[in-house]
Amino acid sequence: MSDLTGIMLVTMIIWIGLFAYVYRLDRKVNRLED
Amino acid sequence: MKRVGMSLKWALFVWMAMVIWAAFLWVPTAGGFKGESARIVFFHVPTAWVATLAFLVSCITSVMYLFRRDQRDDSRASVSAGLGLLFAVLATVTGAIFARIMWGAYWNWDPRQTSITILLLIYAAYFALRGAVADPEKRATLAAVYSILAFVTVPFLMFIVPRVYWSLHPDVITNADPNNRLDSAHLRVLLASLVGFTGLYVWLYTIGSRIETIRRRRQQEVL
Numbered sequence: 001m002s003d004l005t006g007i008m009l010v011t012m013i014i015w016i017g018l019f020a021y022v023y024r025l026d027r028k029v030n031r032l033e034d
Numbered sequence: 035m036k037r038v039g040m041s042l043k044w045a046l047f048v049w050m051a052m053v054i055w056a057a058f059l060w061v062p063t064a065g066g067f068k069g070e071s072a073r074i075v076f077f078h079v080p081t082a083w084v085a086t087l088a089f090l091v092s093c094i095t096s097v098m099y100l101f102r103r104d105q106r107d108d109s110r111a112s113v114s115a116g117l118g119l120l121f122a123v124l125a126t127v128t129g130a131i132f133a134r135i136m137w138g139a140y141w142n143w144d145p146r147q148t149s150i151t152i153l154l155l156i157y158a159a160y161f162a163l164r165g166a167v168a169d170p171e172k173r174a175t176l177a178a179v180y181s182i183l184a185f186v187t188v189p190f191l192m193f194i195v196p197r198v199y200w201s202l203h204p205d206v207i208t209n210a211d212p213n214n215r216l217d218s219a220h221l222r223v224l225l226a227s228l229v230g231f232t233g234l235y236v237w238l239y240t241i242g243s244r245i246e247t248i249r250r251r252r253q254q255e256v257l
């Protein structure tokens with residue numbers, strides 16, 4: 001595996017983690033609004 | 035409406051995943067840059083753009099607060115300034131990584147690095163001001179005036195200072211240096227990244243504003 005592929009995978013994991021966190025926060029805010 | 039919102043969020047997820055893949059594996063190595071350092075442009079430029087956009091939104095909502103005296107406008111200004119500060123820090127960090135690869139040091143006190151440091155301090159002071167005033171109306175008025183004054187410095191610090199003084203920072207879009215070449219594939223990914231980061235900002239801004247509304251409603255219920 002090349003260095004670029006490794007950096008891409010790390011960046012992708014950060015993005016998936018960030019998206020999952022914000023998505024859960026969004027759903028929690030939805031519940032609080034109801 | 036909720037279904038459209040849900041689709042947009044998942045579209046953003048796929049869009050940014052494709053941008054990340056393209057930024058590292060699809061576009062060729064750019065000429066005139068050391069190693070693969072040009073690839074950081076796909077994250078550095080959009081974070082700097084979103085920071086500017088967020089500070090602009092904070093300024094606009096602050097003006098709206100001064101006209102309407104609606105606490106929701108104050109909350110929106112605060113949320114947007116917070117996001118602006120966050121994205122400005124990300125732009126500074128990605129810029130420092132680029133500087134390390136290109137010029138051998140994370141920090142060179144280049145005009146661009148110095149001006150963004152001043153900008154970070156100005157917006158950090160905005161939150162210090164908010165934290166120092168207890169009365170909500172007085173805090174909102176002072177913060178609104180400060181936010182407008184702070185935004186006056188943004189075009190000066192982000193666009194004018196780095197161009198008036200000699201800077202190491204490359205102009206990747208309108209560059210005069212024939213060695214720094216980004217071809218159409220680079221520009222396409224950069225534009226896609228700009229769209230994705232703007233979408234992420236809009237989403238975060240909406241969530242932040244809604245949290246502030248819930249917090250204010252609960253405070254009123256307690257009182």
